[in-house]
Amino acid sequence: MSRQLLSALFTGLLALPLSAVALAEADINDQADAEKEIAELPSNLLETARSLKQQGLEDQLAWDLTEELLTKVGPRFAGTDGDRAAVSWALTQFRELGFQNIQAEEVEVPRWVRGEISAEITAPYPQELVAVALGGSIGTPEEGIEAPVLQVHDLEELESLSRSQVEGHIVFFSQRMERRRDPSGYSEAVANRSAGPALASEKGAVATVIRSIGSSDQRVAHTGGTRFPEDVKRIPAAALSNPDADLLERQIETGRPVTLRLRLTSRNLEPTTSANVIGEIPGSDPDAGVVLLGAHLDSWDITPGAHDAAACVGIVTTVAHMIRQMDEQPRRTIRVVLFANEEFGLSGARTYAENRRNRIDEHYVGIGADLGAFEVWRFDTVINEDAMPVARALHQLIEPLGVEMGSNEGYGIPDFIPLRALGMPVLDPLQDAAPYFDIHHTINDTLDKVDPEQLRQNVAVYAALTWMAANMDVELRPTPDADD
Incomplete structure (x- = not known):
């Protein structure tokens, strides 16, 4: 923001009530902090993020993955044949897309028959x-x-x-x-x-x-x-x-x-097993930690779960693959986790967190998708308050996509609940929930409800944020809601 523009804004403030002046000054200070932070980021880092954002707007892979999961697997309720088919499908996709350190982490899940x-x-x-x-x-x-x-x-x-x-x-x-x-x-x-x-x-x-x-x-x-x-x-x-x-x-x-x-x-049966499907894009610095991209693989039994959450699987998988294809390696490892049984108890999330309880600090930040693939309209966070200028700088990257700056009182996806309790920071793109809850957990959550253009906007937002998170040098801990 130029000095001339700042001067003009402050001149206009003189005619406002004191409360309005204070609010406007705060907004200007926030904007100035954000511009300072983004100006201090390496230009090549920003250029790559903008390039990934544009690539996301032209992406086809997220749609292809969403369509294939819904066509070849369909409903994938925990412990069912559909669930097992989804795990097999995801492992195959990760291998074909060139992910590394691929694993199916065993998870015990409840078994319920409708x-x-x-x-x-x-x-x-x-x-x-x-x-x-x-x-x-x-x-x-x-x-x-x-x-x-x-x-x-x-x-x-x-x-x-x-x-x-x-x-x-x-x-x-x-x-x-x-x-x-x-x-x-x-x-x-x-x-x-x-x-x-x-x-x-x-x-x-x-x-x-x-x-x-x-x-x-x-x-x-x-x-x-x-x-x-x-x-x-x-x-x-x-x-x-x-x-x-x-x-x-x-x-x-x-x-x-x-x-x-x-x-x-309806009846309950004995628990059975499923799996978290995990794959990585290795970073150049093994000590820099991981950026966790999360979505859940399962759906309720009555629905193919296009928005909840096949499209989310498509988004996070595509973003990781886009970064893998770049000539430049990210500093941090990007880890994609497709969690088991989010719908009926967060089984996969609890298992993942428990298995890494002593290594939680390796998680630099989590970025999740579980509100469908309607347009991202707001950007929330769960990070150290001192890092908020950087969050506002990140927002500047995605603001042209129609994204508002939210608050540091974000939620993240349900699968991040156990990790948030252990102190993992979260960057939280928020999709439009109004149409999402029209079809949520119903037979109507089908592929025709997914708009390819809105899906691409999601990929663009997530790609820019993921690249910056994988490379920026700022401490995001301690988080506001971490347990002592």
Whole structure:
């Protein structure tokens, strides 16, 4: 920013309220810090990052990988034949793309079979409902379960009720997920699914249904996992499509008693094994650590999981391959990890972190993809506050792609949770979550929902960030949320 422009900006600030002046001065200082940091980065490093960004915008490999995984494998739920086929497919891709130090790291995963489901209102106005079992649910007796419905908004309302008010009912969580560009709407509602059935069971409910934790207005239900502590009795649990949840609410609003019949054949089996698929692009400096590119390989059983997360597999694999093809070797090793069983318990993430607990410091930074391949619109971080000028400098590289600067309160992907707890910093590109949660965990998460141009924009963003992370010289630790 020129001195003349800075002078003009400060002159204009004189007419503003003091609070606005302070904010504007902070923005200018942030901009100046970012420009100073980016100016101090080696010009050849920036030139390469910009070249990779342009190459990403012209990329075809990410689409080809996504299409092939969905066509040749399809659904790949943990412990199934599809899961095993996906691991084999990924190992083959890594070998063909020239990755090194390839391994299938064994992971124990739970084994759950969805079975069949039927749901219907039996009174006061009988109607069939579209529903899907939640992962971890048990089945009903052969004849099903029929019981009165007790509507609650969320966990807090259920917690306020006595056991006598809940006992013998099918509890219906009616909270609607808000459709937003960031994932906050999902975060606010998802506890109904993950913890609601267990709480309902503790209070004597015979089953649970929830409004789908998703924003689709189509008559499809969103699945997902639920958790029952060891000392809590498992009960049948299902999600209703949003239109059917609306119907159930309307019948309850008539003031007449509403009864529901559920029949599920879900069951839990003995754990089995899957694998994290790992491959590397070696760096020139063995002591500089690794940049971890992460995505999960599995999907729920009812969906091919195009956005969740086949396209994410395509993005991180392509970025590593692009850097491998360069004449210039990255300083840090780039490690791609396709995690096992993210959907039903983070099994692969926990295994990976535990196996490297004593080597966590080798992870310079993690960059993950698990919000689909809709357009990246924001860039968050989880790094040392002193390194934020560098984060703003990185943002300058990707800002022309339509990416806003976010905060240092990023989340990263779920598979990074165990690593973040150990102190791994995170660079966090954030995709548009609004369309993502329309199809998340549904039968509609198919290849036709992936826009090739948006997929290429993702590759461009990730490529520029990965190259800079693999070569820049700045300390990103300690992170704001690392455990002591």
